[in-house]
Amino acid sequence: MASSLTTEIKQRLIALVRENFALELEDVVSEIPPKTELGDLAFPLAFDLAKRIKAATGEKKNPREIAAKLAEGLKTGPGVARVEIAGPGYLNVFFDRARTFSQLANPQSAIRNPQPGKLIVEHTSINPNKAAHIGHVRNSVLGDTTARILKATGETVEIHNYIDNTGVQVADVVVGFMHLENKSLAEIKAIAERPVTKREDSFDYYCWELYSRVGQWYEGDKTRLQIRAQTLHEIEEGNNATAEIGEYISSRIVDCHLETMARLDISYDLLARESEILHLHFWAHAFEKLKASGAIVFETEGRSKGCWVMRAEEGRGDRETGGQGETESEHDADKIIVRSNGTVTYTGKDIAYHLWKLGKLGLDFHYRLLRHDHHGREVWITTGDEAAGSKSHPTFGNGTAFLNVIDVGQSYPQANVKKAVVALATSVEERARVARSAHLAYEKVTLTPAAAVELGTELSEADQQRQQIGMSGRKGLGVKADDLIDRLEAKALAEVQSRNTDISEAQQQKIARQIAVAALRYFLLKYTRTSIIAFDFEEALKFRGETGPYLQYSVRRLSNIFSELGRSTDDVRGDFAKLSPEEVTAQFSGEAGDTLWSLVYFASRLDDTVQLSASTFEPTHVAKYAFQLADQFNTFYQDKRFHILKESDPKRKTVLLIAVDVVRQKLSQALSLLGIEVPEKM
RNA sequence: GCUCCCGUAGCUCAGUGGAUAGAGCAUCUGCCUUCUAAGCAGAGGGCCGCUGGUUCGAGUCCAGCCGGGGGCACCA
Numbered sequence: 001m002a003s004s005l006t007t008e009i010k011q012r013l014i015a016l017v018r019e020n021f022a023l024e025l026e027d028v029v030s031e032i033p034p035k036t037e038l039g040d041l042a043f044p045l046a047f048d049l050a051k052r053i054k055a056a057t058g059e060k061k062n063p064r065e066i067a068a069k070l071a072e073g074l075k076t077g078p079g080v081a082r083v084e085i086a087g088p089g090y091l092n093v094f095f096d097r098a099r100t101f102s103q104l105a106n107p108q109s110a111i112r113n114p115q116p117g118k119l120i121v122e123h124t125s126i127n128p129n130k131a132a133h134i135g136h137v138r139n140s141v142l143g144d145t146t147a148r149i150l151k152a153t154g155e156t157v158e159i160h161n162y163i164d165n166t167g168v169q170v171a172d173v174v175v176g177f178m179h180l181e182n183k184s185l186a187e188i189k190a191i192a193e194r195p196v197t198k199r200e201d202s203f204d205y206y207c208w209e210l211y212s213r214v215g216q217w218y219e220g221d222k223t224r225l226q227i228r229a230q231t232l233h234e235i236e237e238g239n240n241a242t243a244e245i246g247e248y249i250s251s252r253i254v255d256c257h258l259e260t261m262a263r264l265d266i267s268y269d270l271l272a273r274e275s276e277i278l279h280l281h282f283w284a285h286a287f288e289k290l291k292a293s294g295a296i297v298f299e300t301e302g303r304s305k306g307c308w309v310m311r312a313e314e315g316r317g318d319r320e321t322g323g324q325g326e327t328e329s330e331h332d333a334d335k336i337i338v339r340s341n342g343t344v345t346y347t348g349k350d351i352a353y354h355l356w357k358l359g360k361l362g363l364d365f366h367y368r369l370l371r372h373d374h375h376g377r378e379v380w381i382t383t384g385d386e387a388a389g390s391k392s393h394p395t396f397g398n399g400t401a402f403l404n405v406i407d408v409g410q411s412y413p414q415a416n417v418k419k420a421v422v423a424l425a426t427s428v429e430e431r432a433r434v435a436r437s438a439h440l441a442y443e444k445v446t447l448t449p450a451a452a453v454e455l456g457t458e459l460s461e462a463d464q465q466r467q468q469i470g471m472s473g474r475k476g477l478g479v480k481a482d483d484l485i486d487r488l489e490a491k492a493l494a495e496v497q498s499r500n501t502d503i504s505e506a507q508q509q510k511i512a513r514q515i516a517v518a519a520l521r522y523f524l525l526k527y528t529r530t531s532i533i534a535f536d537f538e539e540a541l542k543f544r545g546e547t548g549p550y551l552q553y554s555v556r557r558l559s560n561i562f563s564e565l566g567r568s569t570d571d572v573r574g575d576f577a578k579l580s581p582e583e584v585t586a587q588f589s590g591e592a593g594d595t596l597w598s599l600v601y602f603a604s605r606l607d608d609t610v611q612l613s614a615s616t617f618e619p620t621h622v623a624k625y626a627f628q629l630a631d632q633f634n635t636f637y638q639d640k641r642f643h644i645l646k647e648s649d650p651k652r653k654t655v656l657l658i659a660v661d662v663v664r665q666k667l668s669q670a671l672s673l674l675g676i677e678v679p680e681k682m
Numbered sequence: 683g684c685u686c687c688c689g690u691a692g693c694u695c696a697g698u699g700g701a702u703a704g705a706g707c708a709u710c711u712g713c714c715u716u717c718u719a720a721g722c723a724g725a726g727g728g729c730c731g732c733u734g735g736u737u738c739g740a741g742u743c744c745a746g747c748c749g750g751g752g753g754c755a756c757c758a
Contacts, residue, residue, distance in 0.1 A: 034701060044700055047738055063738080087701055088738075127758095168758060307756060333684090339756040346758045411686065412753055443687075444752085467750080495720070515720090526706090527695070530687060532751075539694070539707080543720050546695090546706045553720050561717050612698075624696065627705085638713095638722045645717045660717095682720070 003608050005079045005100070006030060006041060009093060013043065016073040021066075023052055032605075036598040039084060039092035046070070046089035063089030097597050098584035104604055105576055105658045107665060112154035117400030117433065119155050120357045121147045124261065124268070125162040125406070127169040128250035130211045131204035132260050133478035134535055135407075135445040135471055141524045141675070142442055143405035144266045145619040148673045153614045158399065160357075163273040163381075165250035169211070169473075171232040174246045176210040179227060180217060185245050192252045199482060204256035207249070212476030238279060247275070258371070258379070260481050264517055265675050267373040270396050271381040276365050277353055279384040283344050285363050286352035295423040296337050306340030310420060335416045347413050351420045358434060359398035360424060367393040401436040403617065407444055408530070414439035440617050442529040445479075446470050448536045452477065468534040479535060488516035491541055492549075500681050511679040518548025518676040525623040525674060546627050548676055554630035555671065555678045557637060558664035561644055561657070569661050575654045587655040592641045599636050600659050602629055603666040610673065619674070626670040633663050 010028045017023050025045075033042045046063035053061050064085055071083040071091055079099055084092045123143020126136045147157045164170070177183045183191075192203040199205060218224050234242035254271065261267065277283070287308075290296045296308045312333030337348040355361040365382035366389030373379050380396070383389050406414060418437055425431040446468035449459055457477055463469055471478035493512035500508060523540050527533055543549040562569065588597045609625040612618075636642055644660065647653040671678060 029698085029700090031698080031700070038701075042701085044739090047700085051738080090701075164758080304756075333754085336756055341756075343756085345756075349758095407752095408687070409752060413758090441687090446751095470751095499720085531695070532688075534694080536694085542707080544707090545720090547720080549720055557718070557721085564717050616698090620696085624705090631705085634718090634721060635723090638718060643717070 003605075003611075005095065009041065009074065009077070009080070012074060012077060013045070013070060016070050017045075017049065020069050020073070021049060021053055023049065023056065033090075033092060036594045036601075038086060038090075040095045040601060041093040042086075043070075043091040043093070044089075046091060050089075067091045095601075097588040097593075097600075098581045100604065101584060101588070101597075101600055101655075101658070101662075102576075102581075104600065104662045105573065112152065115154045115156070117156070118398065119150060119157050120160055120397070120399035120402045121150070121157055121405070122160045122162055122357075122402065123147075123405035124257070124266070125164070126257055127167060127473075128163055128165055128253040128257065129169040129173040130208040130253065130473060131202075132257050132481040133471060133473070134481060134484060135478070136257075137260075137264065137481045137484075137520070138442060138445050138524045138533065139405050139407070140261055140266050141264065141521050142440065142529065142619060144264075145521070145525060145622075145674055146403070146405070146440065146613075146617055148675060149610055149613045149619055149622060152610055152673055155614075158396065159267075159269045161268040161271050162353075163250065163254055163271050165247065165254075166232075166235050166274045166278060168228070168232055170246050170250050171228055171235055172214045173207050173211050173249055174235065174242060175228055175231050176207075176214040176217075177245065177249070178231070178242070179224075180210070180213060185241070185248060188245065188248065192248075199486060202256060202482075203252050204260075205480070205482075207253060208473075208476060208480065211473060215474040236278060238275065258373075260485075262374045263482075263485055263513075264521065265374070265677070267375065267377065268379055269394075270367075271370065271379070272353070272365065273382050274349070276382045276384045277349060280363060280365065282352040282356060282361060282363055283349055285361055286348070286355050287338070287344070289355065289360075289362075289424060290337070290351070290420065293424050295420050299334075304334055304336055307336045308338035309334040309336050310416060337420075347416050350413065350417050354402060354417050354421050354437075355424065357397050357399050357402045358421065360421075364397070367396065369393075400433045401438075403438055403440055405440045405442065408441040409444075411439060411441055414441075438617060440529065443532040444470065445533045445535050447477070447479070448534045451479070451535050451537055454537055455479065468532065484540065485516055485520065487537075488519050488541060489513055492516045492519070492543070495543065496682075503681060507680075511681060514677045514679045515543065515549050515552065515682075518552050518671075519543060520548070521675050522546075522548030522551065522623060525619055526627075528620050529618060548674075549682075551626050551630050551667070551671055551676065552678050553682050554633055555664060555667055556682045558633065558660055558667065559678075561660055564645055565657070569657075572654060572657045572661070575650075576658050579651060579654065583651055584655060587652055595636065595639065596642070596656070596659060599632050600662055602632055603663045606666045606670060609670075622670055622673050626667060626674060629663065629667050629670065633667070 010030065013028050014025050017025050028043060028045055031042050031044070033039050046067040049066050050061050050063045053059060053066070067085045067089045071085060074080060074091075074093065075083040079096050081094045081096045083094070086092050121143055124136065124140045126132050143159070147159055150157050177188050191206060194201065196202045218228070231242055234240050235246040237243065258267075291308075296310050299305055299307050299309050312335070335347060336345060337351070338344055352361065356363065356365075366384065366386050367380045368383050368388055368390050370379050370381040378394075380393060404414060418439070421437065422431060422434055425434050447455070447470075449464055449466065449469060452459060452463070452469045455477065459469070469477075489512050492515035493508060496508045496511050496515070500511070519542070520540070524533070526546060587593060606625065609621050613621040642656060644653065644656045647656060668678065
């Protein structure tokens with residue numbers, strides 16, 4: 001479409017530069033001019049060429065002169081209406097609007113070129129010991145949306161949710177039940193399985209509160225930390241009563257998390273559990289491979305004596321004058337993988353897991369079908385028990401690269417994991433593929449002081465001065481995901497009921513849910529990954545302005561035009577096919593024509609935006625695009641010159657309807673990529 | 683000490699080295715007899731943290747400062 005035309009024009013420019021100036025360009029930079037009047041595509045390349053020509057021949061050329069030469073060769077090509085030289089030497093290209101529009105009018109199939117290999121996207125990965133909070137939701141929404149966008153570019157994506165069911169955080173809640181509440185497994189089960197009439201009764205909320213109490217309990221007497229260490233040890237060991245309790249609690253909490261995420265239309269292909277990584281001895285295999293490859297070495301001296309370490313980047317302190325400090329600072333940066341007592345660190349286990357993700361470990365999990373998600377798709381979970389595993393499970397892992405959505409605080413261990421995995425790649429090609437793996441680091445969600453107060457926290461004077469306050473599971477301070485979704489749904493329901501009295505209550509509730517999801521997902525996607533979100537209730541609960549509901553409302557308006565019209569889009573396309581290129585062109589001329597064209601042209605840029613988002617793993621680009629397209633449409637919609645249904649000229653009406661249909665399709669696609677559904681009524 | 687991120691309108695944030703730096707919110711002024719108010723039009727509001735450098739061109743790249751937040755365990 002427009003993007004293929006861009007590529008074509010770039011190729012022709014490269015050829016023109018070769019013919020006219022005997023220079024070889026690898027690529028040509030293009031940009032979108034700030035105003036429609038300046039054209040559809042601008043090339044600032046004449047400035048650069050002037051310099052290169054001078055360097056090559058000594059001849060001084062005016063950029064405008066160069067641009068004029070290129071314009072001469074460019075303006076005769078297909079798809080190009082005209083070419084202008086602007087300012088100090090911009091080459092501005094105007095598309096053949098009728099031709100571009102007609103191509104857009106015929107929706108091509110949504111199937112993209114399938115890409116080779118499989119990307120493993122890991123997201124969510126919440127410690128299974130308490131309710132999910134808004135920070136976890138940011139992770140899940142980023143991961144889910146990134147996966148949707150990658151799939152749209154033709155990638156095969158497998159979605160994993162890592163379950164750290166044998167970690168300290170689970171141990172803490174086990175300690176809470178066993179030592180603070182003196183509860184047996186049966187009693188814990190009674191709590192977890194009791195009927196839930198209000199949100200606070202649910203098990204993950206119970207554990208949220210208990211976890212915070214355990215933190216205080218440790219504070220009261222530090223020797224109690226020994227109980228935690230012992231509990232953790234028993235959980236890791238397995239096959240004992242403590243481990244059984246840990247297994248039960250973490251499994252129930254995982255169920256809660258899956259329900260929470262399902263509310264936001266988020267699901268997974270596989271839940272990979274740490275207990276299996278331990279019990280199936282993934283590390284032992286990884287250790288042999290790491291040793292054999294030289295990726296880790298045994299330290300015989302210095303502060304890491306007796307440990308297996310991964311060397312820091314070599315050549316770090318080369319330019320130092322070479323004092324005593326040099327070797328020490330070099331070795332400071334080495335990452336210990338196996339401690340001197342022979343036990344493996346977290347990073348070591350994570351390396352083993354990631355070797356498995358890429359099919360490089362030589363071991364596999366056993367799998368069992370956990371459930372069918374809200375769309376009826378299978379969700380699998382790992383198991384260490386071969387007998388419990390399914391004989392006919394899908395193939396998991398064996399990815400060409402992994403993408404981990406993990407908060408920015410984990411950058412250091414994540415970098416070490418990738419370093420180790422890349423070091424084990426056996427060929428240059430494989431290294432290149434694996435190197436695509438990335439840590440999709442995102443910033444935290446913090447609380448504004450106002451939000452913290454609203455959650456019932458008493459702030460110290462120092463905290464009141466701060467711009468933001470960190471959430472803390474340990475302190476029980478945070479915005480629980482289900483609470484927030486509940487509030488959004490309640491607010492949305494009130495809005496829906498005030499506007500749509502003619503539909504059933506069930507229908508009102510469904511719409512309210514869709515609006516709540518849109519509001520929350522868009523709220524989390526409108527920020528770049530690296531921006532800290534200081535959570536504010538007022539901001540998050542907004543349905544106006546730059547929000548998800550605004551986008552939904554825009555699509556509703558687009559669709560209403562067709563329902564009021566009472567004709568199908570296919571029908572209108574039939575009319576459109578009968579128009580001559582001249583008749584279409586006529587609608588795109590003049591001031592009104594420019595306005596119409598800029599709307600259509602912006603709509604055509606969805607594909608480019610999706611590519612940008614996919615290559616940078618930054619879903620916010622699609623979110624911003626959707627908002628801008630909706631914004632532009634709404635302006636158009638209220639423009640007196642474009643009252644579509646009242647349009648008396650049937651040809652003009654047809655063109656306007658096709659334009660609206662193009663915008664509707666692109667906006668709907670964008671929303672679908674963002675995980676936002678469009679309600680039937682609003 | 684080393685390292686990563688952030689600093690743009692009153693607030694929250696966009697801004698692939700290019701043209702007159704944008705949006706939402708908030709404030710103010712208008713617009714519901716409609717394909718249209720979960721919306722639209724308009725107004726005000728900016729030493730793009732500071733100082734240098736590279737470049738035809740810097741909010742964007744480089745260096746150094748200033749301010750804020752992370753990370754740098756034989757923790758996970």
